[in-house]
Amino acid sequence: MRQIQMVDTRTQYHHIKNEVDKAVLDVLESSAFINGKPVQDFAANLSAYLGVNHTIPCANGTDALQIAMMALGLEPGDEVITPSFTYIATTEVIALLRLKPVFVEVDPKTFCIDPAAIEKAITPRTRAIVPVHLYGHAAPMEEIMAIAAKHNLFVVEDNAQAIGCDYTFSDGSKKKTGTIGHIGCTSFYPSKNLGAFGDGGAMFTNDADLAVKLRMIANHGQQKRYYHDTVGCNSRLDTIQAAILDIKLKHLDEYIVRRRRAADYYDQAFAGLAGVTVPYRADYCTHVFHQYTLILQDADRDGLSAWLAEKQVPSMIYYPVPAHKQKMFEQFGTASQVMPVTDWLTSRVISLPIHTELDEEQLAWITQNVIAYLNK
Ligand SMILES: *Cc1c(COP(=O)(O)O)cnc(C)c1O
Numbered sequence: 001m002r003q004i005q006m007v008d009t010r011t012q013y014h015h016i017k018n019e020v021d022k023a024v025l026d027v028l029e030s031s032a033f034i035n036g037k038p039v040q041d042f043a044a045n046l047s048a049y050l051g052v053n054h055t056i057p058c059a060n061g062t063d064a065l066q067i068a069m070m071a072l073g074l075e076p077g078d079e080v081i082t083p084s085f086t087y088i089a090t091t092e093v094i095a096l097l098r099l100k101p102v103f104v105e106v107d108p109k110t111f112c113i114d115p116a117a118i119e120k121a122i123t124p125r126t127r128a129i130v131p132v133h134l135y136g137h138a139a140p141m142e143e144i145m146a147i148a149a150k151h152n153l154f155v156v157e158d159n160a161q162a163i164g165c166d167y168t169f170s171d172g173s174k175k176k177t178g179t180i181g182h183i184g185c186t187s188f189y190p191s192k193n194l195g196a197f198g199d200g201g202a203m204f205t206n207d208a209d210l211a212v213k214l215r216m217i218a219n220h221g222q223q224k225r226y227y228h229d230t231v232g233c234n235s236r237l238d239t240i241q242a243a244i245l246d247i248k249l250k251h252l253d254e255y256i257v258r259r260r261r262a263a264d265y266y267d268q269a270f271a272g273l274a275g276v277t278v279p280y281r282a283d284y285c286t287h288v289f290h291q292y293t294l295i296l297q298d299a300d301r302d303g304l305s306a307w308l309a310e311k312q313v314p315s316m317i318y319y320p321v322p323a324h325k326q327k328m329f330e331q332f333g334t335a336s337q338v339m340p341v342t343d344w345l346t347s348r349v350i351s352l353p354i355h356t357e358l359d360e361e362q363l364a365w366i367t368q369n370v371i372a373y374l375n376k
Contacts, residue, residue, distance in 0.1 A: 002362065004312060004314065004353055004358075004366065005353060006314050006315075006351075007353075008355050008356075012355070012356050012357055013197075016247060016248070016251065019247050020244055020247055023243040023244060023246070024240055026243065027239050027243050028240075030239075032239055034238070034239065035239070036242070036243075038243035039057055039239055039242040041242070041246055042242040046202065046245075047204075049252070050176045050179050051175065051176060051179060052206055053206045053211070054204065054205050054208070055203070056202060056204075056205075056211065056215050057202045058200075058236065059199060059234075059235040059236055060200060061160045061187025061188075061189060061201040062089040062187075063235040064185035064187070064201040065090060065093045065130075065158060065185045066096065066097065067203060067214055067217045068156045068183040068203055068214065069099065069128070070232075071183065071210055071213040071217055072183075074097070074099055074128065076097075076098040077098070078100065078126075079099070079100045079102045079123060079125045079126045079127060080100065080101055080102065080126075080127065080128045081102045081113075081118055081128070081130070082094065082131075082132070082323075083103070083131070083134075083323075083342075084105075084106075084325075084342045085105075085106045085111065085319070086132045086134060086158070086323060087132075087160070087318075088319075089160075090132055091103070091323040094130070095331075099127075101332065103323055103324040103334055104117035104120075106134075106341060106345070107341075108345060109280040109282075110137050110139070110140070110280055110282055111134045111135055111349075112131065112132065112140065113132065113139050114341075115140055115144055115147060118144065127153060128155065129144060129154070129155050129156075130157075130158055131144050131158065131181070132157075132160075133159055133161055133165060134161060135287075135293050135351075136165060136193065136259075136288035136289045136290035137287045138177045138284065138285035141180045141181070142167075142169050142170060142284070155180075155181030156181055156184075156185060157180060157181040157184040159178030159185060159186045159204075160185065160192060162177045162288055162290065163177075163178065163193050163194045163288070164176065164193060164194070164252050164256050165288045168283075169284075177285070179206065182205065183205045183207075183214070185201070185204075186201060186202050186204070187200070188200030188237075188245055193259070194245065194252050194255075196245050196248075197240075198241055199241070200242075201237070202237070203218075213230075217232040218232065218233065218235045218236070219232060219234070220232050220233070256286075256288050256289075258355075258356040259289040259290075260288070262289070262292070262355075262363060263279065263292050263354065265360075265367070266278065266352065266354075266366075269363075269367035269371065270294070270371070273371060274297075275298060275299050275374055276295065276297065277295040278294060289354055291351045291354060292351060292352050292353075293318065293349050293350065294349070294351075294370075295345065295349055296350060301347070301348065304350060304370070305350065307369065307373045308369055308370070308373070311369045313365065313369055315351060315352055316350075318351050320346065321346070322339065322343070324337050324342070352366060
């Protein structure tokens, strides 16, 4: 059996090696390492894939979130509502910009921000909501957009884990996640569903004015070279990464199918197994399974993880400490906030290997060993 990994980017590369190698060599030959043609080509192709008017590439997903927040023209102390149960990048940029992160609960089924909790957290200082499509499952965007419209708030989607996820509205219309809020952000970190061979990120919007601002901020606040109208930063997607991503974009739908197939295998194997909850799939979206995350009702999580490790099966805890308890937010005094759902999930989730290259033999081995431990 091939060694099981949380993500197997190397085998995935081997399937498209000829195409990728040629694209990289073409960039080396052109020597247009910064803002070469593949950057614009990839942005245009990604816009077409997502059905969005503007894609602004940048250096990584954290920058995308930061630049998005800078483009909204918020004032220090303005409040931004976000889940505590997320990767730190979502929340960190809020504090970095001297805004105030307001942490709210997630829905224990979807792992995504709870609209009722958003409503309760709104104050006169609230300016924006940052939902996260965690593990590849969409946050309830229709409800979130309705709350935002009612209270005149911006919505910045953190789509780093859910690129390609389809969202269906109650009238039957569909949109891709990341194109529903005022701005969507994503990451092309190698292990993401659309991963580069290094760092990368992008922002999406249908608003032409916001697109201009995002582009300017990512480029030292300039539109015309050497004329800097606003304080920005330097955040670019390398041409080599764009050339690779443009090839991988053509495979994204197939990659999603493969991830979903692995998830289906897990779901079937664990059906009826006492003590675990398999990932929930809401009717309104197509889960793209960036992670396959179980909730253990009362099984010993460290014990399961050690048992699996002995059998050469890796597992991970995403995330062991929720944002509101991180030391970096000490100044906001959020550690004492009562967040039972977040705390409950934090102590009970465990993610199994999921990627595009898992075969039946590996899946059988993983599930067999999970089941053996839970039936012990
Ligand atoms: C990966 C990730 C990011 C940050 O992306 P980087 O490219 O690593 O900066 C932000 N939010 C979430 C939810 C992520 O998973």
